[in-house]
Amino acid sequence: MSICDQEGLQKALTPVADALMQILASVTPITHIETIPLNKAYGRILASAAVSPMNVPPEDNSAMDGYAIGELGYREYTCVGEAFAGHPYQGTVKPDECIRIMTGAPVPSDCSLVEMQENATVVGNVVTFTETLKAGSNIRRAGEDIALGSHVLTAGRRLTPSDCGLLASIGLAQVEVKTPIKVALFTTGDELIAPGTALKAGQIYESNSYVLTPILQKLGAELIVLPAVEDNENSIKKALHDASEKADIVITCGGVSVGDADYTRKAVEALGQLELWKLAMKPGKPLAFGRIINCLFLGLPGNPVSALVTLHQVGLPLLRKLSGEQVTPNIRLSATTTEILRKRPGRADYQRGIASVNSPGQLEVRSTGLQGSGILTSVSQANCFIVLEQERGRVEIGETVMVEMFDEWLK
Template sequence: MGCCDTPGLKPIESALAEMLDAVSPCTQVLSVTLDDAIGCTLAEPIHSPMSVPPFNNSAMDGYAFRQQDCAEGAALPLVGKAFAGAPFEGPLPRGACVRIMTGAPIPQGADTVEMQENTHVEQTDQGQCITFLKATREGQNVRLAGEDISQGQRLFDSGHILRGRDIPLLASLGIAQLNVFAPLKVAIFSTGDELQHLGTPLGPGQIYDSNRYCLRAILSRLNVEVIDFGVIADDPAQLTQTFLQADQQADVVITSGGVSVGEADYTKEILEQIGEIGFWKLAIKPGKPFAFGKLANSVFFGLPGNPVSALVTLNQLAIPVMLKMAGACALKPTRLTASVCHPLRKTPGRTDFQRGIYYVNSAGEIEVTSTGSQGSGVFSAMSKANCFIILEQDRGNVAADEKVTIELFADYLN
């Protein structure tokens, strides 16, 4: 995969399809406890080992009985109690009822529960007698065994990324151990003599290294193992050594800057020598310069140097490819149609990912407004946003009240 000298810009869809075709899913499988499973990618489908609920149980505090024994105004003798963990023993005698608590098993023979608010308790010589003040229907307030999940039901496919809300479901089924794909190892580093560490005073022409912190923050939400090589000076020998070390230790290597086509840059020269890398001009804004390819042992992503460009290309291009490599199912972004509140400037030729804030107005309609200056170095506009405003490659300026497509930020961006 040599340097791409073809004139014109590569559409983002073509670039993504080409990268996805070039990588294969992970095959290394680990066994983890449920405590450590959040964010992991399942290596096999999960089927329920049991029904949920496992038995018919009460949805209310009240009284359980046979519907055929009860009519409005009827009075039934109380013959026992049923609690969660302490069920009523034996079958329910005909013409009787049982005091029952929420979650307690329905006694054998009972089929209905009436909440205690609709009953009256009277003490008689023979014991307590329950009068039912309202008409009841068979099956009311009864949760049936398996009505949530049936035994053997397929819950999750292989490739599912476990979220916080999945963990209690698996715990309720008694699943303590899971087989998951091993997390990707991702090496990152920044290059450039102008980059300074945080806390260091800036000299003339110097800036703080922010892209590496962006990468670390986002990758930490994706259950990958980050190997941070820090800031590497513009020294050919040091850069070459860092690339070789990163390639040996990681599945993926990500850098930012130094990938512009035609730029006399050590990074580009070194990559052409040690790997099969394509240096592309993409039809995307922000983020036209982008590099992708393979080193000896790893996949390489070269992001643009401007902070917003780096984040947009990471989100739209690198992360989908890494998810495939991690064995995960593709995460489809949530895209909606919204009315734009003011004009937007757009030159045809590149798909534009402008930063916006969407909301639902008083009429229940989705509207979106820009976060301001859309320069690729203006990260404050990214920080304020909650969505991308996606303007198609051939589209020009957008007038107020026109419809646009918005893409809600993924969880790892929030």
Template sequence: MAQLTDDCFAGGGPLMPLDEALDRLLGRLVTVTGVEPVPLTRAGDRILAEPVVAPIDVPRHDNSAVDGYAVYFEDLNANAETRLPVNGRAAAGHPLGRPARRGEAIRIFTGAAMPLGAATEPDSAGPDTVMMQEDCRLEGDVVIIRPGIKRGANRRLAGEDVRAGRTILEAGTRLRPQEVGLAASIGLTTLPVSQPLRVALFSTGDELVEPGMPLETGAIYDSNRYTLAAMLSQLGAAVTDLGILPDRREVVRLSLAVAAQEHDLLITSGGVSVGEEDHVKAAVEALGNLHFWRLAIKPGRPIAFGQIMSEDRPVPFIGLPGNPVAVMVTFLRIARPMVLRLMGAKDLAPPLFRVRAAFEHKKKKDRREWVRARLVPDSAGDLAAQKFPRDGAGILSSMVESDGLVELPEDTTHLAPGSMVDFLPFNEVR
């Protein structure tokens, strides 16, 4: 397990472009989680810790891609029908069991190993071509093959999918069903993956109330902690919910100090500023260091990064904005890649897709901006991004009713309908 440098999150100051901020942050982060083997049945969405090298070819043998007849290509008449006796049968899992001879056809089924040839045959490799049964006629024990088939037709080669000795999965890969299946195809039963990142999640503020409790005047239910916990769990992190901390500096300081002893990352939303009732800043600084990054983004601008010293290791701290929309956006574009990097992932940026905008929008120059949008069919039947009608940073329902975010770069000041834009779908950032 590697450790972070004590100046990892230094870098506040004037408004900073998003890409520069991410380069600074991600360039200094290292993997902090250990490695554990897990069975394939539990490997989905985990991050592969070590490369996987194939010990075998897949498939192991040349095999038939269709139901038909395996023949030597040299036995076929290029200009007329060929008549060959059918001697033997090969099915998937049940090979012919003897060398195939020149001048005969072998009844073969999809997935069956291609028969080998006898050592005494001119072509000891065996039949090299399969004629589909639909393109043949059978008269008793003789198959009639029409001309025109190419050498090697309908034969799948050994190693066509995977070659022995080849690295088929890179370290840092987040395992999808297809990667898990590929590991199974080479005979593996377990995979070495990064241990879940241990994340402590908390909120502060006397105005916050747990859902289900009575709501007094001036109080609000704490939704951000639940949003963040769900997004962290989707990434494979092990989340500890520390609940709502009261606005008492010593309670906050002690809670952070205890949490840092058993966690790899601490995250909060809101409550990190310079006001006299914002005790998180003072608590973090008393235990380590804290830096405010003023990013050229909307929504989200002020974000805090720091470290809390726990024994001999610094534990990173992320203070996200308090508005529900801002906390989701900054998590998706800033905190999410940091979490993935700490767990050893290699693909950190969320996927963006090009779509056509079905709205007009004006924004400030030199600022990255995200607009909530739904994908709707346009007049040509293609999908276009339609802006959500309300854009307040506190309207969490807008994230529910949107399909994703239109990401507008710093140099854009006016977006005209019909322009191509980058779109970040929510269902692609699990």
């Protein structure tokens, strides 16, 4: 490819970051919310900031097993009681007195410190200490973890297991979350048939929905999967119209390039508005985004690897923003290549790779082999994307590249 050809290709293609920025700028998050039990909240999107109605811990408590001491300045202390987590000491503690206390037990208000039991010598009910005592030591203060009225989680957060535990720790039994978005998904192509059916000449099994559906299910979307639609404009138009009445967004695979048999683009334009990009991305150059009546539309490429990569890199940020989630960039790490990676300048390349840590403790990466847009084994054998910049060419052994480890959406 000549320099002029490369420059012409780069001008004709939209960089992935630019396309994503334009798409996200046109998406308004859903506003509907619902209140659900906390034990059902994992993976849901928090609708508003979680504000603590209490201090955590709720009162001063002991950080270890030992003795809670009245005041400093005495050579020996009389032990007058004991305290356990859930069973506080009910009496008073004079300056020259102490109580036996266990980890997590409330510290009486008239005690100034806790000393660990290993530093204590006990004779009868008289306790002396072998180390210098320090006021305030070994006491976890009320509100030390979470203060009353503080924001513990922000709106738009997808709740993790630890988040759910955090909300439980401040006494919340219910939580307000965004309602799941409704996603309609179908593929187009006369050559596609369902798995389990005998193949005829020219047919292939429809696999895109099996690749994309698990990702959309992990997203928590209410999923409407439609049968594959034959390649004619009227059939696709009807499928799009029917799907748009049920969903917040319609996602299709195939038919969004400029070929004579690519009818999805024409059908969308007849029903609504469409912006069509040729992404500077490999795999996954054709991508369509627009609206059908009151519904968003995302058209993915027809090849399964292209559809997967495009959904992951562009579709997921779109869907997550639509869901009301805070969207953050994917994490990329530097790695050293252990083999030559073939590439031409002009498109960002998301090659499928296997990353590992070598004996010196450095991250290295190799390709899974053939990288064609229809080769699903390149993904199933991988644990990362090797992200090669748009202007980059062939990569030699030992060069540094960026990798994106497969995240929760691809595992």
